Amino acid sequence: MVALAGLLIGFFAVLLGPAAPASAHAVLVNSDPGNGTIVPDAPNKITLNFSESVQLLSGKIQVLAPDGSRADQGDPAAAGTSVTIPLRSGGGRGTYLVSYRVMSADSHPVGGSLTFSVGAASAPPTATVDDTEVDPVVRALIPVGKYLGYAGLVLLIGPTLVLALLWPHRLSRTGPGRLVWTGIGLIIFSTLLAIWLQAPYSTGSGLFDVRVGDLRDVLGSTFGAIMLVRLGVICAAALLLRPMLRGSGDDSKTDLALLGVLGVAAIATWPLTGHPTASPVAGVSVVVDAIHLAAMAVWLGGLVMLVGFLLRKADQRELGAILPIWSRWAATAVAALIVAGVIQALIEVASLDGLINSTYGRLILAKVGLVAVVLGFAWLSRRLVQSKAAEESPRGLRRIVAAELAITAVVIGVTSALVQIAPPRSAEASQAAGASTTVTKTLTDQRMAVQIDVFPASVGNNSIHLYAYTPDNKPLTVIEWSATAALPAKGIEPIEIPLLRITDFHAVGDIALPQAGEWTFKITVRISEIDQSTLSTTATIR
CATH class of the missing domain: 1.20.120 (Four Helix Bundle (Hemerythrin (Met), subunit A))
Incomplete structure (x- = not known):
C-alpha cells in the first residue's frame, strides 16, 4: 500500500504540477536577412540558423509580403541546423514577416517570427496564426x-x-x-x-x-x-x-x-527522443541515459518483486539464496544509476549557476535529495540482508523496501517533468542568441527619418548600418554621414565611427564597443550644402 501511494503521489505530481509554457530546446541563433534589418533589394531566399538540428513541419513556415500576400514559394529545406525558405522574385518594398515552427532534435516544437524590410520599413503584415502556442x-x-x-x-x-x-x-x-x-x-x-x-x-x-x-x-x-x-x-x-x-x-x-x-x-x-540527442556529446548522452534507465528499471522492478511477492511467499531457505544475490544486483544498479545521473547532470547543467538558478537545475537538486533518502533506506535493507535478519523475519525488510518504492515513484514523477523542461545549456544558447540580435532604432525630425541598426548588440566587434528616408518613407540622398558612440555612465567619451557610404541612402561602419551598458549613438546627416540634421538615441549593449 505504501508503494502504491508513492506511485499515485508521483503520478499526480506530474498531472497537477505547474503547467509552465512549453520550453523550446533549440533557439534561432541568426537569420539572413537579419531580424529588423533593411536590405536594398528583395532576396531570393531566407536562411534561418538554429542552435540545434531541426526538422520541418508541414505548412508551418510562411513569409508574408508587406501587402499580406505570401512571399514564399516552393518548399523550405532543412539541412542540420539551417532552414532555407525560397522567395518569389521581384518582391516589393516594405516590411516582410517570417513566421516559423519547426521540430528540434529532442522532439520539442520551436516557433517564432522575425521581420526584415526591403528598401524601407513599413507597417509589418499580421500573422494569421501563433506559431509559439x-x-x-x-x-x-x-x-x-x-x-x-x-x-x-x-x-x-x-x-x-x-x-x-x-x-x-x-x-x-x-x-x-x-x-x-x-x-x-x-x-x-x-x-x-x-x-x-x-x-x-x-x-x-x-x-x-x-x-x-x-x-x-x-x-x-x-x-x-x-x-x-x-x-x-x-x-x-x-x-x-x-x-x-x-x-x-x-x-x-x-x-x-x-x-x-x-x-x-x-x-x-527513450533517450533517442529526448534531450540526449541534442546534447553536445550526443553519443555519450544516449548511452549514459540508456544505462540510467536500465539501472532504474532493474532496481525498482526488483524491489516491486521483493515487496509484492518474494518477501511474503518465499521461505527462509529460498530467501537465504535470493537476498544476497539481489543485494549485489541492487548495489550494482544503484552505482550505475548514480554515475550515469552525475554524467547526465554535468552535460545538461554545465555550470553551478545553471544548477541553482534554473528550473531544470532545481528539479535535479530535488531529485538528488529524494534519491539520497532512498539510498538511506537501501543501506538499511542491505544491512538486514547481510545480518540474515531478513531471512528469518522478512516483514521489516518488506516495510523498508515499500518505503523505497514510495519515494522512487515520486522520483520518476520528477524525471517525467524534467524531460519537458529546457536544460540550462539550451537556456544559455537562447540567451546568447538573444544577446546577439540586432538593435534597431528609428530617429526622426522634420527633414528626415534615420534608422540605425547595431549588430550584434553585445560587447565586442559591432557593425553599424544607417539608412536615411524622407518623411514620406522614400530613400533620401545623403551627401555626408558622421556618427559617434558614447557610454556616459562609465565615463567613455564619444568614439568616432568610421562610415562607408554603400548607396545614396545607406552607410555602414564597424566599431568595437568595449563595455556593456546604455550607449548613446549620435548621427549627423548632411543632405545639402546647408541642410543637415543631428539625431541621437540610446541602445542597450549586453
Whole structure:
C-alpha cells in the first residue's frame, strides 16, 4: 500500500504540477536577412540558423509580403541546423514577416517570427496564426504519458529479470506475470499516447483537432520511427515472454539472450527522443541515459518483486539464496544509476549557476535529495540482508523496501517533468542568441527619418548600418554621414565611427564597443550644402 501511494503521489505530481509554457530546446541563433534589418533589394531566399538540428513541419513556415500576400514559394529545406525558405522574385518594398515552427532534435516544437524590410520599413503584415502556442491540455498530458512509460519499464524489466534468474520453481508465476503484462500494456499505451500527442504538440492544435495528415507527418518523422520501433520491440518481447510467464518448462537460454537484446533496444528508444540527442556529446548522452534507465528499471522492478511477492511467499531457505544475490544486483544498479545521473547532470547543467538558478537545475537538486533518502533506506535493507535478519523475519525488510518504492515513484514523477523542461545549456544558447540580435532604432525630425541598426548588440566587434528616408518613407540622398558612440555612465567619451557610404541612402561602419551598458549613438546627416540634421538615441549593449 505504501508503494502504491508513492506511485499515485508521483503520478499526480506530474498531472497537477505547474503547467509552465512549453520550453523550446533549440533557439534561432541568426537569420539572413537579419531580424529588423533593411536590405536594398528583395532576396531570393531566407536562411534561418538554429542552435540545434531541426526538422520541418508541414505548412508551418510562411513569409508574408508587406501587402499580406505570401512571399514564399516552393518548399523550405532543412539541412542540420539551417532552414532555407525560397522567395518569389521581384518582391516589393516594405516590411516582410517570417513566421516559423519547426521540430528540434529532442522532439520539442520551436516557433517564432522575425521581420526584415526591403528598401524601407513599413507597417509589418499580421500573422494569421501563433506559431509559439501549445495547447495546455496537450502540454499537461505529455509528462503523464512519459510517467506511464517509465512505470511500464519498471514493471517489465525488473520482474522479468527476477523471474528468469531468481524465482523459486515452486512458486506460482501468476502474480508476477500480471505485473509484466501490466508493464507491457503501460508501455504500449504510453507509446500510442505519445504518437497521438506529438501531432497537436507539433502543430499547436487541440487534443482532438488531429487530422490524418498530422499523424502521417508524425509517423514519418524521426520521433515516429523510433516510437514504431519501440512498439515492434515490445510486441516481439511479449511473444518471447509468454512461455516464461506461464512457467512451462525451463526457460530457453536463446530466448533469454534474445530478450536481453530486445530490452536494450527498447530502452534505447527513450533517450533517442529526448534531450540526449541534442546534447553536445550526443553519443555519450544516449548511452549514459540508456544505462540510467536500465539501472532504474532493474532496481525498482526488483524491489516491486521483493515487496509484492518474494518477501511474503518465499521461505527462509529460498530467501537465504535470493537476498544476497539481489543485494549485489541492487548495489550494482544503484552505482550505475548514480554515475550515469552525475554524467547526465554535468552535460545538461554545465555550470553551478545553471544548477541553482534554473528550473531544470532545481528539479535535479530535488531529485538528488529524494534519491539520497532512498539510498538511506537501501543501506538499511542491505544491512538486514547481510545480518540474515531478513531471512528469518522478512516483514521489516518488506516495510523498508515499500518505503523505497514510495519515494522512487515520486522520483520518476520528477524525471517525467524534467524531460519537458529546457536544460540550462539550451537556456544559455537562447540567451546568447538573444544577446546577439540586432538593435534597431528609428530617429526622426522634420527633414528626415534615420534608422540605425547595431549588430550584434553585445560587447565586442559591432557593425553599424544607417539608412536615411524622407518623411514620406522614400530613400533620401545623403551627401555626408558622421556618427559617434558614447557610454556616459562609465565615463567613455564619444568614439568616432568610421562610415562607408554603400548607396545614396545607406552607410555602414564597424566599431568595437568595449563595455556593456546604455550607449548613446549620435548621427549627423548632411543632405545639402546647408541642410543637415543631428539625431541621437540610446541602445542597450549586453
